[in-house]
Amino acid sequence: MNRFEYFKEISGSASVLGEGWDRVLEASLIVHGHLCGAMPLGFRVGRLALKVLGTEREPNMSKVAFVETGVFHAAGCFADGVQFATGCTYGKDLIKKLDYGKWAVTLALKKDGKAVRVSVRPEAVEAMFAGKFMSERKRGVPPAEVNPEFILEGFKKTISRPDEEILEVSKIFTYNFSPTPKPSFNIVKCEVCGEMTAENKMRIKEGKKVCLPCSEYGV
Ligand SMILES: [Zn+2]
Ligand SMILES: [Zn+2]
Incomplete structure (x- = not known):
């Protein structure tokens, strides 16, 4: 089975998230390029932020994702999960890295500033770091070269568990956009x-x- 067929097969685990989410996940895996622990967490966070704000995956330019991961740490892939789930992509200039090294995103609507912050519960971040995949990454193995079996179970679990088991949601608040x-x-x-x-x-x-x-x- 080639890589793309494999991605299609495992994306089926996301069908519990609702209609079409398995296809978004499949596309995310194709674009991201490998199975890992952080991308699916970003995907879940992004999806829930859309749901809480009562909005759809961004087809235009009307919302912005402020992602708290950044650079020089082990789970930058989280930001890709956020952009693929929300449609707030790099090319549309709708995703900003705050670089706090935290697994959270604030999603804000441009028209009225309506916003929510969704974060990953500490246990879920710890579980990802405690897994075999991360220990392989730590000793320098590139993500696509780690045995996919080391992450498969965790990946499927992340993608199919109820939101409240892995995620935390803030109250809805108003984000003040600067004029652009x-x-x-x-x-x-x-x-x-x-x-x-x-x-x-x-x-x-x-x-x-x-x-x-x-x-x-x-x-
Ligand atoms: Zn990754
Ligand atoms: Zn020139």
């Missing part, structure tokens, strides 16, 4: 390198319209 500029739909050709560039990222240097790298100005 409107996106530019205009494109300009850099007069030095000739590459197309979004107009609002262009600079003027010696009378020429140039892209940022050609300008050698800071961003």
Whole structure:
């Protein structure tokens, strides 16, 4: 069985989460690339945040996920689970890493700031770190090279348990968004390198319209 077929098979465990969630999980695994402990926890947190706010997986640009994991720690994969479940993706600039090294996300709606913070219960984080998968990762084995059997049971459990067993939900509150500029739909050709560039990222240097790298100005 190839990797993608394997991902399809194990995604069936998410069907208990409701219609379509097994397909979202399958897509998440394909994009993420491997089975691990943190991605499914982020997936559960993201899904529950949507449910509590009474909103759908983001098709446009109308909500933002503030994820508390960050860089230089063992479970950065959590953020991928959050973005795949919520649809608040990196490319849409709808996911921000707060880098607290904590397994939680605040999801906020842009229109009125309605927000909720969902976190993983300490026992569930501890259980992930106590597993065989994490000890393999600790001794330097890349995630896709760890025997999938070492994580499979934990993965299926994470994806199928009732929300209240693994997750904690805050009261709904209001998040204050700072105003942001409107996106530019205009494109300009850099007069030095000739590459197309979004107009609002262009600079003027010696009378020429140039892209940022050609300008050698800071961003
Ligand atoms: Zn991962
Ligand atoms: Zn240029």
